[in-house]
């Protein structure tokens with residue numbers, strides 16, 4: 001039901017966000033690259049016949065115009081909606097968005113940014129707080145064998161068994177952050193190779209599910225909202241994903257997180273999360289009966305090409321993954337703007 005009704009539309013949502021953001025590629029203005037993606041995403045989402053609700057977005061209500069948590073999206077938000085649609089007949093959908101995942105990458109013209117979202121029926125996505133999350137992603141063959149509670153060394157041995165390749169042949173993506181100093185050293189000591197990324201751990205997590213991506217594992221701490229979006233894709237792909245919220249600022253070392261551990265735990269409790277140390281797997285973070293994921297490359301990446309502009313047109317590459325049809329579709333689209341003179345083949 002969800003896929004047949006809005007499958008194609010969510011591709012257009014991420015495409016429009018990616019095109020808008022890509023116009024700001026390399027301009028050094030991360031906030032603008034982000035803002036235009038948000039606006040494009042909202043505009044296209046508000047044409048969809050659904051009763052959508054943002055469960056993971058860019059902040060709370062008072063931080064509008066970002067897509068804020070709790071914001072309603074879809075055709076019903078139009079002022080004249082009553083004239084042509086009955087909200088009771090529309091499907092209720094929860095949406096997790098990151099209109100520009102990798103704002104720095106876009107601003108500085110680097111690889112790996114994308115516009116991304118995940119959707120499910122109401123209640124089907126974990127409404128993660130704006131905290132950090134310890135993450136472990138690995139291919140389907142290692143699902144349930146590797147474990148976030150085990151050491152990196154042990155997980156690499158398990159991964160090597162599951163993938164039938166030596167630890168030395170494994171590549172682990174880790175975000176290049178001071179908090180990962182010891183982790184990086186441990187992975188290197190174990191014999192595996194480390195690919196450090198400055199941003200963009202959603203792409204890195206999903207790459208683990210694709211043989212040939214050159215990425216076998218993601219370890220370390222990134223943002224929790226991105227963790228839920230990654231989990232949605234990994235749930236559909238059958239890959240391994242575990243996440244554990246990080247509420248202790250001393251563990252994160254950099255970045256914004258509440259003032260102290262006690263305060264953060266209290267905030268989690270207010271949100272109904274009583275066990276701050278709980279480890280969630282992909283099926284718990286994206287628990288809906290139907291889960292869809294869509295991403296469109298802004299700058300070139302491992303999974304998708306970035307937006308390519310030509311005279312009065314653009315070409316985009318997206319990835320749409322569905323738990324309903326068990327498909328991962330790469331969608332290549334030519335966008336014809338006004339007064340198009342030619343269509344660029346490649």
Ligand SMILES: O=C(COP(=O)(O)O)[C@@H](O)[C@H](O)[C@H](O)[C@H](O)COP(=O)(O)O
Nearest residue numbers: 100101102103199200201222223226255
């Ligand atoms: O790179 C990222 C930034 O996302 P965005 O702000 O949408 O461009 C994400 O992939 C990371 O998951 C995460 O936000 C990052 O790890 C946050 O950590 P830090 O930069 O150390 O505060």
Ligand SMILES: [Mn+2]
Nearest residue numbers: 098101102226
């Ligand atoms: Mn992000």
Ligand SMILES: [Mn+2]
Nearest residue numbers: 098100101102
């Ligand atoms: Mn973002």
